Amino acid sequence: MKPLRVLFIEDSDVDTELICAELKRGGYDVTHSRVDTEAGLLAALAGGEWDLIISDFSMPRFDGLTAYEVFSRQDYDIPFIFVSGAMGEERAVQAMKAGARDYILKGHLGRLNAAVQRELVEAERRRQGRAAEAAKAREQRRLALALQVTGAGVFEFRVPAYSESFFNDRVAEIFGLRHDRLPPPLEFREWFFGRIHPDERQRAVDAREDFISGRTRDFAVELRMRHEDGSWRNVACHAAAAEREPDGEVTALVGILLDRTEEKHLEEQFRQAQKMEAIGRLAGGIAHDFNNLLTVISNFGEFVLERLKPGSGPHDDMQEVLKAARRAEKLTEQLLAYSRRRPVAPSVLNVNALVGDVDKMLRRLIGDEIEFRTDLAPKLWNVKIDAGGLEQVLVNLAVNARDAMPDGGRLAIETANIEVGDEYVTVKG
Numbered sequence: 001m002k003p004l005r006v007l008f009i010e011d012s013d014v015d016t017e018l019i020c021a022e023l024k025r026g027g028y029d030v031t032h033s034r035v036d037t038e039a040g041l042l043a044a045l046a047g048g049e050w051d052l053i054i055s056d057f058s059m060p061r062f063d064g065l066t067a068y069e070v071f072s073r074q075d076y077d078i079p080f081i082f083v084s085g086a087m088g089e090e091r092a093v094q095a096m097k098a099g100a101r102d103y104i105l106k107g108h109l110g111r112l113n114a115a116v117q118r119e120l121v122e123a124e125r126r127r128q129g130r131a132a133e134a135a136k137a138r139e140q141r142r143l144a145l146a147l148q149v150t151g152a153g154v155f156e157f158r159v160p161a162y163s164e165s166f167f168n169d170r171v172a173e174i175f176g177l178r179h180d181r182l183p184p185p186l187e188f189r190e191w192f193f194g195r196i197h198p199d200e201r202q203r204a205v206d207a208r209e210d211f212i213s214g215r216t217r218d219f220a221v222e223l224r225m226r227h228e229d230g231s232w233r234n235v236a237c238h239a240a241a242a243e244r245e246p247d248g249e250v251t252a253l254v255g256i257l258l259d260r261t262e263e264k265h266l267e268e269q270f271r272q273a274q275k276m277e278a279i280g281r282l283a284g285g286i287a288h289d290f291n292n293l294l295t296v297i298s299n300f301g302e303f304v305l306e307r308l309k310p311g312s313g314p315h316d317d318m319q320e321v322l323k324a325a326r327r328a329e330k331l332t333e334q335l336l337a338y339s340r341r342r343p344v345a346p347s348v349l350n351v352n353a354l355v356g357d358v359d360k361m362l363r364r365l366i367g368d369e370i371e372f373r374t375d376l377a378p379k380l381w382n383v384k385i386d387a388g389g390l391e392q393v394l395v396n397l398a399v400n401a402r403d404a405m406p407d408g409g410r411l412a413i414e415t416a417n418i419e420v421g422d423e424y425v426t427v428k429g
Contacts, residue, residue, distance in 0.1 A: 001029035008034040009055035026113030057084035079119035153257035176228030197224035214248025234264045287332040352376040369408040
């Protein structure tokens with residue numbers, strides 16, 4: 001027995017029971033409720049879930065057509081069948097025109113179960129169709145959100161192009177335009193290829209010809225393309241065939257555009273950081289070995305200096321040698337700090353003197369395109385800090401400033417005495 005929940009719009013308990021008995025003979029386990037007024041119908045629809053509605057056509061207080069009108073305004077998709085004792089052909093036509101699924105005479109209930117079975121199957125198909133449409137709509141929303149997150153420009157057009165082509169707003173944004181500034185479909189290909197960097201245009205043309213002719217499955221190129229502000233942007237273009245001729249020639253395609261300019265910039269920065277890390281390791285290794293040699297030179301130089309007469313020429317010459325060795329030791333300390341291989345050793349020092357020591361190295365790092373100056377306070381207080389760590393901070397700041405001014409600029413290092421108290425920490429924090 002298949003469960004069946006039936007709402008009867010009927011003024012007769014006897015007729016309701018007769019119809020239920022017929023449904024049971026058809027294999028249905030019937031649960032039902034009966035109403036015969038508009039208020040009762042609305043309450044039953046709101047308060048229960050029904051598989052089927054069976055309505056009489058002629059009732060003293062509530063006729064069938066009015067009942068169907070009330071039901072249809074509630075937007076329920078429930079099979080609605082008229083079962084009437086005296087309906088007539090004209091009324092039957094009225095009922096079907098109104099939207100009823102079927103009508104059956106009470107004197108011929110033998111057709112009832114077949115009609116119910118048909119309508120339940122149709123209702124299930126409609127339910128599945130709505131579920132499929134809802135799932136499709138959810139999938140489209142997810143796809144739209146995914147495209148929005150990736151920042152992809154989406155396009156679709158036929159080959160040769162005509163008015164059915166589609167471009168979303170992001171396609172225009174990638175080139176710095178409003179959507180209404182994009183060219184019409186018939187002119188889009190020429191406009192698009194005209195924005196490609198001259199050094200890469202032929203490669204794009206060849207890739208397109210291979211794709212359209214069917215020699216390649218997909219179209220995938222990354223190109224430098226001219227933005228509306230005149231700059232060159234790194235744009236990745238991927239397209240796939242939506243329709244092909246039997247010989248493989250593409251007649252419709254769908255694709256995306258991705259602005260990878262920032263991503264390429266970050267990749268370049270990462271590669272540069274890797275190079276600098278490798279150089280730092282190499283410099284650290286060389287500085288460590290060189291520092292060992294300088295230690296030997298300094299020690300033996302001191303031994304020789306002790307044997308020489310003060311004030312003599314050889315004595316003065318050896319002192320200059322030792323001074324040069326100490327300057328070389330300081331340079332190796334800077335290299336070890338740069339490579340992060342020198343242990344942290346805080347000491348009391350004058351920052352002005354340290355800035356003066358790294359001045360030449362910073363000028364070499366930033367190049368001639370950037371103007372470099374120092375403004376050092378004349379009576380700067382001493383601080384306790386790791387000299388190598390501070391030098392590394394100055395080097396990093398100088399390198400970052402250089403990268404931020406590719407066309408040249410001005411870099412200044414200033415020192416000053418500042419008292420850091422609770423008020424300063426509160427304001428700056």
